[in-house]
Amino acid sequence: MGMSMSGLKTMMAADATPAWNEAEAAAIIASHRHREGPLLPILHAIQAAFGCVPPEAEPLIANALNLSRAEIHGVVTFYHDFRRKPAGRHVLKLCRAEACQSMGGEANAARLLATIGLDWGGTTPDGRLTIEPVYCLGLCATAPAALFDDMPVGRADAARLEILVQEAA
């Protein structure tokens, strides 16, 4: 356990995401714990601060909400959004749902993944880019759709995706 935690810290430092900070995490938890059903807001806020929900956060949240660590872990791992380790500096989410499939989204995605040498969910060795699937962005009339960090991309043909990826620094 100690080893995996220090390993995680090294990786987080390499990725230039904020290192684990217990005081900051405790402050985040305290700012939400008075709310009804505070767990999802807390997890979102922790991930916004640390780039993921670090394992160290789980016992802290469990204590604050008077739940078991297993319950917190169960929630973190249930939802696709919560990461166990930080993503690359940029995240490209490609929609794999039906409307985007009908416009050739799968072929575009396969080509892009092959070009960069990544599988779904993978991150480039330089930590520059993570590519993830998403199931519907609600951009189904301008398909295929993607989300590059916070920027939505419609009519995302293969050429447009490659330009995006090349420009990601």
Added chain:
Amino acid sequence: MKIFIPRDMAAVAVGADHLATAIAAEAQARNIPLTIIRNGSRGLFWLEPLIEVATAAGRIGYANLSVADVPSLFESRFFEGGPHDRCIGVVERLPYLARQTRFTFARAGVIDPVSLDDYRRHGGYRGLEAALSLGPAAIVAAVKESGLRGRGGAGFPTGIKWETVARASAPRKYVVCNADEGDSGTFADRLIMEADPFMLIEGMTIAGIAVGATQGYIYLRSEYPFAIRIMNEAIAIATRAGWLGRGIAGSRFDFDLEVRVGAGAYVCGEETALLESLEGKRGQVRAKPPLPAIKGLFGQPTVINNTISLASVPFILAEGAQRYAGIGYGRSRGTMPVQLAGNIRHGGLFECAFGITLGELIEDVGGGTASGRPVRAVQAGGPLGAYFPPALFDTPYDYEAFAKRDGLIGHGGLVVFDDTADMAKMARFAMEFCAHESCGKCTPCRIGAVRGVETFDKIAAGIEPEQNLALVRDLCETMKLGSLCAMGGFTPYPVLSAMNHFPEDFAAKPLPLAAE
């Protein structure tokens, strides 16, 4: 001079922000005083980015613009409605828009979504004013009389749900908006929240008054960052103006509202999974009964409605239940915002009375496929909806008529596929999606979906195709009858419809000659 450039996520996805920046810069360079209003989208997505200019003749549109068009737009004095290659004339006269019956989406794309004044000027809060003068019991009666049915897909009468919650006595009640619009091919909730957020706030407030709830939550999916931002902004504005909080609009009613962001689980669109998620748990489905109307969020009586259902309420109260119930087809009253998506030429939102046929929607309104190839299949109602072949295009858009043809209208999405679609692949995808998104609570869904994928892989590999196809049918029967919710229970719709209408795609394919 007023220029409207949408801030809608789909418009921005095809360049609306770049366009707004370029137009502002060019106006400044030419010393032309323009007021740029970032409106919502009209929902005519195939025309985006679509900008509009207010003129004496009405709002003139310029469609499918890119930054490269900006100098020529100024040369042709677009800001006065001047002629240009991209000019499409008065937007409201476009047949696509003129043919619609926009009850719920009347303001979409017209107003500045975060301007309360704009909202008021366009009829906003007239529904709430009517509701306050009617009182709780008469509000419920009006919603019942309107015939409004749950627009999330189940089609349960909204007024009856409200009545149940109103009759329950409890220390605290809730109104929850299901804005976890996860179905591929749907974007009506997103459009409501990005184009006319006060309408949703108004609808939820009316629900709160009707049932005696003082707290509302909008469970909004994380995949909709624009809607989250706009909704939060609108709630803050409404609260400051006294339309939310204590003593709404000077009345004796209190109602607070908060956005809660989902975390990427499709199954949380199922109402009981959504409630679990709001409570901070894994999004696992609850067994019913008890109904959420009796024991919902935190065990309290809860109105949980889809975004469109709640957004339809202000119109019903403002214009009268009869106005809404007066149009429609059979037991499907009022309008439905049909969402034309996927491989379709005129993709967008088309709000119309129930009863229009599927073929009219796809061919006349939608203009057929975007690729120009023949339509092969239309998936109606999201990932859990059936695939319809063109042979069934005479089906009227109506809950019961779709059910009679082993389909569902769901949340109103229609995803079009052209003749290059491989329906065996789509059937496998339906199982794969179910396996990916199953909450894991019941066995038919959790295990059935995985077995479904494996069985389709055997069929594709030519292993005992007939026996395995029979096995898939058997499995579908088990999932349909044995699953706790629509996730496992409705996955058979796309699977069986693909098998029934496109059997040729499931025939054994010759094995590849040389595997490595």
